Amino acid sequence: MSDALPSNRPTVRESVMSLCNSHARRQFVDVINHFPDEVGYILERYGSIWIHEHQVMELKLTACERLNYHQTHSLPVLAEIKLLGETHLSDGSIEENSGLGKAIRYFIKHYVGLSCFCRISGVKLDNNQIEAxxxxxxxxxxNAMFHKTLLGATIGDVITSMIATGSEAGINVFEYFTLLQREQDKVKTNPENYLPWNYLEHSNI
Known part of the structure; x- marks a missing residue:
């Protein structure tokens, strides 16, 4: 999954290319001040697919059940937005080269990739988590531009990686770093005991 930039498309082999709905939605958000009525309605309808996803999570549906749920509830929404856009462009009620026209053309052009989560089990709606x-x-x-030496940049990379890993593990990173320094001898002897996801079992806390 990615946005629709050509540079993000795989070149080594053929693959299923799903596209991020948050990127498509942002195309409309960016022009809402100029087209408040038209965009407001589209965003309201578009937003319902994320509501459906939250409902899927609350119901704890399997991947197959989730696919069926989105086919029933979300696919008609996407089809409605596509038809609405095609109608506006064909009858001239929205200028094709306007901001909203470009957003609509983006959605229509990439409709197959944007609706991939309604056709293939397990495909996400958007790429927000990975992009974060x-x-x-x-x-x-x-920030690497401010490192004085290559060694300093390397240490910065390690620390950044540890912070990201600790955050994903759901721990207090500041307390974790403090503990690593306080118990550094034990860390050197048994580093596997001080990985972010299990250090609490082996520390003196």
Missing amino acids: MLKIVVRDRK
């Missing part, structure tokens, strides 16, 4: 993780790497790359 990637931003950690991007931020570290930007």
Whole structure:
């Protein structure tokens, strides 16, 4: 899954290419001030597919059940938005090259990839979670300009990785780092005991 940039498409082999609905939704959000009525309705309808996903999670449906649920509830919403956009463009009520016209054309052009979660089991609605993780790497790359030496940059990379891993493990990273320094001899002897997801079992806390 990715956005629709050509540079993100695989070149090594053929694969299923699902596209991020948050990127498509953002196309409409960016022009809502210029087209409040039209975009407001589209965003209201578009937002319902995330409501459906939350309902899937609450019901703890299996992947197959989730697929059936989205086919029943979300696919008609996507089809409605596509038809609405096609109607606006064909009757000239929205200029094709306007901001909203471009958002509609983006949605129509990439409809197959955007609706992939309604056709293939396990496909996500959006790529938000992974992009949030990637931003950690991007931020570290930007901050790397302020490292004085290559060694300093390497240490910064390690620390960034540990922070990200600790956050994913759901621990208090500050307390974790403090413990690693306080019990550094034990950490060196048995580092596997001080991995973020099991250090509490082996520390003196």
